[in-house]
Amino acid sequence: MLWEGEEAKGHAVCLPFPAQGHINAMLKVAKLLHSKGLHITFLHTQSNHDRLFFAGHHHQPTSFRFEPVPADITLDHPLIHGPLRQPTRSLLERLMSATPPPTCIVADVFMSFSLELAAELGLPHAFLCPVSPCGFMGFLHYKDLMDRGIVPLTSESDLTNGYLETVIDWIPGMKNIRLRDLPSYFRTTDRNDCLMNFCRDEAQAALRASAIIVHTFEDLEHAVLDALSSILPPVYPIGPLDLLLSQIPDRExxxxxxxxxxxxxxxxxxxxxxxxxxxxMYVNFGSIANLTIQQLTEFAWGIANSGCGFLWVIRPDIVKGEPEPAALPAEFLAETSRRGLVTTWCRQEDVLGHPSVGGFLTHCGWNSTMEAVSVGVPLICWPVLAEQQTNCRYLCDEWGMGLEIGEDVRRGEVEEKIRELMGGEKGVEMRKNAIKWKESACRAAGPGGKSSLHLERLLKDVIFSR
Structure with a gap:
């Protein structure tokens, strides 16, 4: 750990994609680098920087700084890199005269313009892939799917006529994958769709990288990691990040x-x-996913009818387009007041690690998935967007610690899946598998474990290579 007054071994500039899940993963990597003696400058968009400090996170030691990039963008901006490129460049140029000056850049894999900035400044560069390797493999093959005419969809009916069941048997390292299991942004009929093409182009840019950090561990995704390593520049699987952070002696x-x-x-x-x-049962659909009022109501009554205790995180903006924060039915709140708690946000790692939590109803975001794997908690999966469909497929069919709820949410199915996970035979088997993966994750992140060794290799090959 770098203390005040100590000389830094280097200075890493960390550039996350400006979404909560991407920020979370990058901050954990930044903490790991800081623990190895690097000064850290962590870049936020101006609006996210303001929100972070409004939320009360003011701790900013001299050796770990947050800097705002003076550009205000939203995640649905069709050309997210345009407003960010020049302000980021200007900030990096200013930092080059800092003490110590930047010695490397670690950027989100969906911030490909950082490659050019690093080259111009003569700095070593590494991409962080904050999505699952199995999901990123899907993004990496968007180009092939488009070239083969498989995506985009021919018509809206392809969403319901069985077309999504098409088996894609030629993606390396991925067996029995259906079109529906791949990252969801191809589900459009517009070949010029901004989000689909953005994901295709950003994934292809990874082929030009010097190094790719992936948040996973070898035993969990060995087939996909082997395939990625044959396609991409050097791949460094370091995860789960929470377990690696727990190895820091002075983590407090x-x-x-x-x-x-x-x-x-x-x-x-x-x-x-x-x-x-x-x-x-812990319930949280993440930082971006939106529900309709009907879906929120179906989940509520499914949870209530299960008879299970629950902690439910509901963001105020979870119902898109509503002028007021989402409200649960008064009857639901009255019926469950003694066995349930509803809140707006929490520190998820602490909740999942609490002994009273026996299951996790989730959107299958990758941070959430890895946090559950780290503590051996089985999941009920309701994927919404991006590579969450891929994560769900692996949780349920490959790792044996997930149950999927259909896209068309019905309270009866929600009740059934909660009862099965919390007390059924399937739930017992899932719990055993979850504990097995937790033990494997702990070995990987422990002293001498594969993830710990990959972290040391990353430091030697890239971070301290200048």
């Missing part, structure tokens, strides 16, 4: 450095203290 010193764009409710941990071990 970096705990106050947070990345949540929402104010976190710490009282939910006190509420969990009064619950029986393994009795609570």
């Amino acid at each position: 010193s970096i705990e106050p450095i947070r990345s949540s764009l929402w104010e976190e409710d710490s009282s939910c941990i006190d509420w969990l203290e009064g619950r029986e071990p393994g009795s609570v």
